[in-house]
Amino acid sequence: MATTSSIVQTPIARKISTNAVIRTVLAKGKISRADIAKLTGLSKQTISDVVRDLEDEGWLKAVGQTDGRRGRNAIIYEINASAGLAVSIDLGGTKIAAAICDLLGNVVAETKMPTDPRGGPHLVNQFSDLITQLALAAGTTADKLRLVVLGSPGVLDPATGHINVAPNIPGVDAMDLRQSFSDKMGMPVIIENDVNLAAQGERWRGHGVDVGNFAFVALGTGVGMGIIANGALLRGARGAAGEIAYLPLGGDAFDPGGFTLGTFESAVGSVAMLRRYTGFGGRNASTVADLFAAFNAGETSAIAAIEETARLVAIAIAAIGATLDPELVITGGSIGARPELVNAIRGFLPRCTPYPPRIEISRFGNRAALMGGMGIAVERMHDDLFGVKLREA
Numbered sequence: 001m002a003t004t005s006s007i008v009q010t011p012i013a014r015k016i017s018t019n020a021v022i023r024t025v026l027a028k029g030k031i032s033r034a035d036i037a038k039l040t041g042l043s044k045q046t047i048s049d050v051v052r053d054l055e056d057e058g059w060l061k062a063v064g065q066t067d068g069r070r071g072r073n074a075i076i077y078e079i080n081a082s083a084g085l086a087v088s089i090d091l092g093g094t095k096i097a098a099a100i101c102d103l104l105g106n107v108v109a110e111t112k113m114p115t116d117p118r119g120g121p122h123l124v125n126q127f128s129d130l131i132t133q134l135a136l137a138a139g140t141t142a143d144k145l146r147l148v149v150l151g152s153p154g155v156l157d158p159a160t161g162h163i164n165v166a167p168n169i170p171g172v173d174a175m176d177l178r179q180s181f182s183d184k185m186g187m188p189v190i191i192e193n194d195v196n197l198a199a200q201g202e203r204w205r206g207h208g209v210d211v212g213n214f215a216f217v218a219l220g221t222g223v224g225m226g227i228i229a230n231g232a233l234l235r236g237a238r239g240a241a242g243e244i245a246y247l248p249l250g251g252d253a254f255d256p257g258g259f260t261l262g263t264f265e266s267a268v269g270s271v272a273m274l275r276r277y278t279g280f281g282g283r284n285a286s287t288v289a290d291l292f293a294a295f296n297a298g299e300t301s302a303i304a305a306i307e308e309t310a311r312l313v314a315i316a317i318a319a320i321g322a323t324l325d326p327e328l329v330i331t332g333g334s335i336g337a338r339p340e341l342v343n344a345i346r347g348f349l350p351r352c353t354p355y356p357p358r359i360e361i362s363r364f365g366n367r368a369a370l371m372g373g374m375g376i377a378v379e380r381m382h383d384d385l386f387g388v389k390l391r392e393a
Contacts, residue, residue, distance in 0.1 A: 014050070015387060017042055021050045022386040025060065025079055032066055032074040051077060058083045059385070079103055084381045085140060087131055087148045088373030090194060091115065091123070093168030093221070097367070098130055100138045100145070101374040103381055105205070109138035110370075120171025124180050131185065146381055147187055149373035151194035152177070153222065158239045161191050167260060168222070190376060194218075194369045195242065196233055198332055198362070199226025201371030207330050207360045214328040215320055216368070217244070219313065219336030223265040227324060247319065250312045268312050270335060277305035288335060295340055309335075310344030317345065318353035325355075332362035 020040040025031055028039070037047045054060040061080040065073040081102040090097040092115060099110040111134055116122045127150075128142075135142045154166030154173065161178040163169075182189040192200075199216035202208040208216075208228060216226040225242035227234040234241045243262070250267025251258060258266060266272055270288045277291055282301030285291040294302035317329055331342055342361055349356035362368050 017046055017050050018054070019387045021047065021054065022059070022079075022382075025077065026382070030063055030076045030078045032076050034074055081106060082108075084385060085138065085145050086374075086377035086381055087134065087145055088151075088370050088377055089127060089130070089148060090151045090197070090367075090369040090373065091153070091169065092194075093153065096126070096130065097370050098134055099370055099374060100134050100140075101377060103378065103385075105374055105378045107374070109134050111137070115169070118171075119169050120175060121180065123169075123172065124177070124184050127181060128184050142185065145185075145187060146384075147190065147377060148181070148185060149190045149192065149197075149377045149380075150177075150181065151192055151197040151369040151373050153194055153224075155238065155240045155243060156191060156193045156196075158235050163191070188380075190380070192373070192376070193224075193226070193239070193242075195224035196226040196235075197370075197372030197376070198364075198368035199228055199330075199372065200233065200375055201364055201368045201373075202330050202362060203228050203372075204375030205371060206363055206368070207328060211328050213324070213326050214330060215242070215324060215326045216330045216332060216362070217313075217317070217320075217336060218333040219268065219331060219341075220333035221270050223262065223269055225320070227326075229324065244316060244320070247316055249316055249319070264312075264316060268309050268316075273305055273309050273335070276308060277301055280304045292338055292340055306341055307344055310341055311348050313341075314345050314348035314352055317349060317357065317359075321353055321355060321357050326357050328360060329357045330360050330362050332364070332366075332368050334366065337361055337365055 020042060021036055024036050024039050033047050033051055037044050051060060058080055060077045062075050063078050064076045066076060081104040084103040085100055085108065088099050088101060094115055095112055096115050097112045100108045102108055113130060116126045132142050135145060152163055152166065152172065153168055154163040156163055163172050163177060166172050178189050178191045195216060195218045198218060202216055208214045212231045214228050218224045223245045225244045227242050245262030245265035247264040249264045251263045253263050273288060273291060274285065277285055280301040282294065285294050285302065291302055291305065295306050335341060339361060342359060346359055364371050
């Protein structure tokens with residue numbers, strides 16, 4: 001009489017078995033069929049059939065044999081990471097960063113280039129050329145890639161994917177960027193706000209890995225925030241959750257000029273910092289890097305400018321804490337990654353809130369959004385190919 005095995009499994013049962021095998025290999029790395037059977041509870045016959053099919057289809061590969069055990073050596077398998085490749089792009093007002101990653105989130109190729117100042121449809125052509133060059137560097141072709149995740153400034157409508165309020169990128173708010181880009185490349189395109197992607201990057205492999213509630217605050221030329229609440233990205237009704245550039249802090253909230261850049265961004269962005277430095281009598285800094293160099297040299301005007309910026313940011317973080325109650329605030333961006341500013345913020349926080357959150361500087365520097373795009377790409381590939389959610393694995 002035939003025993004129950006994968007030979008009589010229904011398609012649904014086989015999918016469940018495949019899911020269990022892939023999830024186990026993702027969690028454990030190199031592993032034998034016998035160990036997969038122990039961890040999943042599936043029969044050895046089912047495991048053999050599923051592993052054979054996954055190996056034939058190119059998703060698993062043999063990488064050696066066990067040793068030091070009784071009996072025969074067993075073949076060890078791992079995910080064939082190169083079997084699935086995706087692209088992460090971080091679109092900025094002056095430059096574009098892009099990377100190709102594999103099924104395990106390893107960076108296969110990475111590059112940067114200036115953003116086409118004409119914007120709009122010209123960006124789609126630039127993305128296409130960039131991906132073609134990047135694929136060549138990765139030893140593959142663009143048609144072998146499975147999807148693109150694009151991070152963009154601006155407010156992203158979660159229902160339509162339309163980008164609003166992106167003053168640094170001309171023309172993107174007047175077109176269906178996602179559809180145009182997808183049609184051009186012939187593959188799915190996911191578009192996300194760049195600071196939301198940075199928060200996702202921290203959740204994937206950064207300070208937020210084991211934190212269910214945190215905020216990523218980006219401070220640079222612009223200001224923004226990505227929110228992870230109860231383990232998930234918080235978008236808001238119109239996709240504008242975290243647009244702290246428009247907090248009524250640091251200036252006149254009723255000045256309509258703040259409707260474009262935002263009252264808070266106008267007070268703490270890089271332009272505001274340099275203006276403040278000059279107002280305090282500084283004469284030796286034409287860039288933010290110069291300003292921090294003057295600060296470290298002990299120049300009084302630079303110290304005053306950075307201290308005042310830190311005070312305003314501390315007030316904003318106090319407001320964020322009162323509203324969201326995050327366990328952690330991660331700072332990033334060209335200014336938010338500077339320890340001089342962050343240390344000053346830490347000093348002001350206990351003076352303006354009874355429950356100051358922990359503050360950490362992003363470990364990814366200006367690559368946080370790129371990392372977030374890769375994290376989303378890997379999660380999407382795992383789900384599409386194997387029905388496995390990244391957090392499950």
